[in-house]
Amino acid sequence: MVIRLLIVVLLLGGVAARLVMLNQTRRFAPPTAGLDRADVKRAVTEGGDDVQPYCFADDVAVLLTVGKDGQPGQAEVDDNLNGVVDDRRETGAVGSDDECLGPADAGYHDALDRPGTLSISKGGFVECDSADDPPRYLTPDLGWIVNR
Ligand SMILES: [Ca+2]
Ligand SMILES: [Ca+2]
Structure with missing residues (x-):
């Protein structure tokens, strides 16, 4: 039971870290909007x-x-x-x-x-x-x- 709980916590921590990284990457990304x-x-x-x-x-x-x-x-x-x-x-x-x-x-x-x-x-x-x-x-x- 403890091992399953540890795995779930690690997975949630990984997902949270990935979301934070994606949010920061988007902030520094160059604008991609083109001219129509x-x-x-x-x-x-x-x-x-x-x-x-x-x-x-x-x-x-x-x-x-x-x-x-x-x-x-x-x-x-x-x-x-x-x-x-x-x-x-x-x-x-x-x-x-x-x-x-x-x-x-x-x-x-x-x-x-x-x-x-x-x-x-x-x-x-x-x-x-x-x-x-x-x-x-x-x-x-x-x-x-x-x-x-
Ligand atoms: Ca020369
Ligand atoms: Ca010259």
């Missing part, structure tokens, strides 16, 4: 001037900049191990402050005039008129929204 189409439409239509439509343009440059240190790759480092420190071929070196920028990125227009900036490709999203049924919107609350 109505949320997206509301963000776009009610966002007003804060929502910017973007259209793809195949003639805009994608830039590779030398970053804030003003030198290709890491300043004062021979990133590509060719014996020349800060040569142009180091632009975009991994681990450096060099940046790849498209027209929608902050600092793009300043980078166009900065010495050492390279145009590495063409094509990117640019601001356009909302009447064009743009493929993307940039919203302050949700970030990028793909329209189709």
Whole structure:
């Protein structure tokens, strides 16, 4: 009789511990709720001037900049191990402050005039008129929204 009572107490203790653990896990779990189409439409239509439509343009440059240190790759480092420190071929070196920028990125227009900036490709999203049924919107609350 005592053994049965002990087994029941252990089982109830295990169930209680499991319930406490599940409750704590749920509290720290990331939100899993997704956006539905109505949320997206509301963000776009009610966002007003804060929502910017973007259209793809195949003639805009994608830039590779030398970053804030003003030198290709890491300043004062021979990133590509060719014996020349800060040569142009180091632009975009991994681990450096060099940046790849498209027209929608902050600092793009300043980078166009900065010495050492390279145009590495063409094509990117640019601001356009909302009447064009743009493929993307940039919203302050949700970030990028793909329209189709
Ligand atoms: Ca740099
Ligand atoms: Ca080098």
